[in-house]
Amino acid sequence: MHFIFRILFSVAIFTTVLSCSQEEPxxxxxxxxxxxxxxxxxxxxxxxxxxxxxxxxxxxxxxxxxxxxxxxxxxxxxxxxxxxxxxxxxxxxxxxxxxxxxxxxxxxxxxxxxxxxxxxxxxxxxxxxxxxxxxxxxxxxxxxxxxxxxxxxxxxxxxxxxxxxxxxxxxxxxxxxxxxxxxxxxxxxxxxxxxxxxxxxxxxxxxxxxxxxxxxxxxxxxxxxxxxxxxxxxxxxxxxxxxxxxxxxGVFLKKCGVNNGVYSIEIDEAATMKELLSPDIFGKKVDEKENGFFIEFIGPEGKVLSHSKTMQAKFKIDDSSSYVRAKVTFTRTHKAGGSEEFYAWGQPVFTDERKKDH
Ligand SMILES: [Zn+2]
Ligand SMILES: [Zn+2]
The missing domain is CATH 3.20.20.140 (Metal-dependent hydrolases)
Known part of the structure; x- marks a missing residue:
C-alpha cells in the first residue's frame, strides 16, 4: 500500500474506534x-x-x-x-x-x-x-x-x-x-x-x-x-x-475520573471564579500562602503521590497503591488577612479487591 494511503487507512480505523466510544450514553x-x-x-x-x-x-x-x-x-x-x-x-x-x-x-x-x-x-x-x-x-x-x-x-x-x-x-x-x-x-x-x-x-x-x-x-x-x-x-x-x-x-472541575487506569483532573477555572464571588461561600482560613490552584493525587496513609500547579493533571494508577484519590486546592487572600482555601475532592479508585462492584 502506498504510504499516504496507509496513513489514511489508519486514520479511518482510529476515527471508527473514537466514534464507537462516542456512542456510549x-x-x-x-x-x-x-x-x-x-x-x-x-x-x-x-x-x-x-x-x-x-x-x-x-x-x-x-x-x-x-x-x-x-x-x-x-x-x-x-x-x-x-x-x-x-x-x-x-x-x-x-x-x-x-x-x-x-x-x-x-x-x-x-x-x-x-x-x-x-x-x-x-x-x-x-x-x-x-x-x-x-x-x-x-x-x-x-x-x-x-x-x-x-x-x-x-x-x-x-x-x-x-x-x-x-x-x-x-x-x-x-x-x-x-x-x-x-x-x-x-x-x-x-x-x-x-x-x-x-x-x-x-x-x-x-x-x-x-x-x-x-x-x-x-x-x-x-x-x-x-x-x-x-x-x-x-x-x-x-x-x-x-x-x-x-x-x-468551592472548586469546580471539568474532568474528574479514571479512564484506562489513568486518573484525570481538569479544573474549571471560569466556574470556580464565578462561584467564589458568591457571598455564601465559606473557605478554610489558613496562614498566608501563595495564591492559585494546586492538584494532588493521594494514596495510602494520606501520602501525596504526585502534585502540580497546572490546570490539568493525570496520574497513572498501578498496584503499588491500594487506592488513589485526587484533591484540588484553590488558595486566595482572605479579606481579614492571611489566606483561605477551597477544595474539590475526587473519590478514591481502588486497585485491590475493593475494585469489585458492591
Ligand atoms: Zn443536619
Ligand atoms: Zn446532624
Missing part, C-alpha cells in the same frame, strides 16, 4: 446538596418550599430535605414555578440517634427509625445503615467530628456503608479537627488505608437561609457533582453509592 454532571433543614425541625428558619426554591434558583439539580427523624415526602412540597426540568427532590431524612450519631438516609421510601442505643457507636451506625437499606435507600454518615461523636475506629467495622460527610458546611462540626482530633480528611485516609471502601461527601447542613454570616449555618457551602446518565433519585443515589461524583466547597 452521555454522562452529565449534576450538582446537589444532600443535607438541608427546614422549620419542621424547630431550629431552622425556612419552610420546605423556601429551601427548595433557594437551591432551584441557584442552578442545583437535586436536593434532599433531610429533616431530623422526620420524612418529608417530596410529593408534599409545593415546587417552585416555573419548575426547571433538570431539578428534583430526592426523598430523605437525617436519622438523628443516640450518642449524636446522625446519618442521611438517602432515597428512602419511608421513615427510618432512629431510636436504638448501644454502648458501641459502631452498632448505632450499623442500625442506621440497615434501616436505610430496609427503606430502599443508602446512608451517608454525617459530620463525624460534631461533638467528637465518631472516630475512624467506630466507622471501620460498619458493613454496607459507602459514604460519609468529609465536609459539612455547619460552622460547629469541626471538619478540620483540632490539636488532639484528626480532621475528617485524615479519618478518610485512615479508613481507606485500612481497607474500607468509603466515599467522601460534601454538604451544607443548612439551617439558616435568612441571614448570611460566617457563624450561621448557611446554604451554598458544600455540594457534590454527580456523574450520571439520568437525573432521577435512583440514578443519582446509585451513582453516589458507587463513587461516581466529586465533592466541593
Amino acid at each position: 452521555a454522562q452529565h454532571w449534576f450538582r446537589g446538596n444532600t443535607h438541608a433543614h427546614t422549620v419542621i425541625c424547630g431550629h431552622a428558619d425556612s419552610t420546605p418550599e423556601f429551601v427548595t426554591a433557594w437551591y432551584h434558583e441557584r442552578g442545583y439539580n437535586f436536593l434532599i430535605l433531610s429533616e431530623h427523624n422526620h420524612f418529608i415526602d417530596p410529593d408534599s412540597v409545593k415546587m417552585p414555578q416555573p419548575l426547571r426540568d433538570d431539578f428534583i427532590l430526592i426523598p430523605g431524612e437525617e436519622v438523628s440517634g443516640h450518642k449524636v450519631i446522625h446519618s442521611t438516609a438517602m432515597n428512602i421510601d419511608t421513615l427510618v427509625n432512629w431510636d436504638f442505643n448501644h454502648e458501641h457507636v459502631s452498632e448505632i451506625i450499623q442500625f442506621q445503615v440497615d434501616g436505610a437499606i430496609a427503606a430502599n435507600g443508602h446512608t451517608i454518615l454525617n459530620h463525624p467530628n460534631y461533638e467528637w461523636a465518631i472516630t475512624a475506629a467506630d466507622i471501620l467495622p460498619v458493613k454496607k456503608l459507602y459514604m460519609f460527610e468529609l465536609y459539612n458546611g455547619h460552622p460547629s462540626v469541626r471538619n478540620h479537627g483540632d490539636e488532639t482530633h484528626p480532621s475528617t480528611e485524615k479519618m478518610w485516609d485512615e479508613l481507606l488505608t485500612k481497607g474500607m471502601k468509603i466515599y467522601g461527601v460534601s454538604s451544607d447542613d443548612a439551617h439558616d437561609f435568612q441571614k448570611i454570616a460566617d457563624d450561621e449555618s448557611n446554604p451554598g457551602r458544600g455540594w457534590v457533582m454527580v456523574k450520571s446518565q439520568n437525573l432521577t433519585p435512583d440514578a443519582i443515589t446509585e451513582a453516589m453509592n458507587h463513587g461516581q461524583f466529586y465533592s466541593s466547597n
Whole structure:
C-alpha cells in the first residue's frame, strides 16, 4: 500500500474506534446538596418550599430535605414555578440517634427509625445503615467530628456503608479537627488505608437561609457533582453509592475520573471564579500562602503521590497503591488577612479487591 494511503487507512480505523466510544450514553454532571433543614425541625428558619426554591434558583439539580427523624415526602412540597426540568427532590431524612450519631438516609421510601442505643457507636451506625437499606435507600454518615461523636475506629467495622460527610458546611462540626482530633480528611485516609471502601461527601447542613454570616449555618457551602446518565433519585443515589461524583466547597472541575487506569483532573477555572464571588461561600482560613490552584493525587496513609500547579493533571494508577484519590486546592487572600482555601475532592479508585462492584 502506498504510504499516504496507509496513513489514511489508519486514520479511518482510529476515527471508527473514537466514534464507537462516542456512542456510549452521555454522562452529565449534576450538582446537589444532600443535607438541608427546614422549620419542621424547630431550629431552622425556612419552610420546605423556601429551601427548595433557594437551591432551584441557584442552578442545583437535586436536593434532599433531610429533616431530623422526620420524612418529608417530596410529593408534599409545593415546587417552585416555573419548575426547571433538570431539578428534583430526592426523598430523605437525617436519622438523628443516640450518642449524636446522625446519618442521611438517602432515597428512602419511608421513615427510618432512629431510636436504638448501644454502648458501641459502631452498632448505632450499623442500625442506621440497615434501616436505610430496609427503606430502599443508602446512608451517608454525617459530620463525624460534631461533638467528637465518631472516630475512624467506630466507622471501620460498619458493613454496607459507602459514604460519609468529609465536609459539612455547619460552622460547629469541626471538619478540620483540632490539636488532639484528626480532621475528617485524615479519618478518610485512615479508613481507606485500612481497607474500607468509603466515599467522601460534601454538604451544607443548612439551617439558616435568612441571614448570611460566617457563624450561621448557611446554604451554598458544600455540594457534590454527580456523574450520571439520568437525573432521577435512583440514578443519582446509585451513582453516589458507587463513587461516581466529586465533592466541593468551592472548586469546580471539568474532568474528574479514571479512564484506562489513568486518573484525570481538569479544573474549571471560569466556574470556580464565578462561584467564589458568591457571598455564601465559606473557605478554610489558613496562614498566608501563595495564591492559585494546586492538584494532588493521594494514596495510602494520606501520602501525596504526585502534585502540580497546572490546570490539568493525570496520574497513572498501578498496584503499588491500594487506592488513589485526587484533591484540588484553590488558595486566595482572605479579606481579614492571611489566606483561605477551597477544595474539590475526587473519590478514591481502588486497585485491590475493593475494585469489585458492591
Ligand atoms: Zn446532624
Ligand atoms: Zn443536619
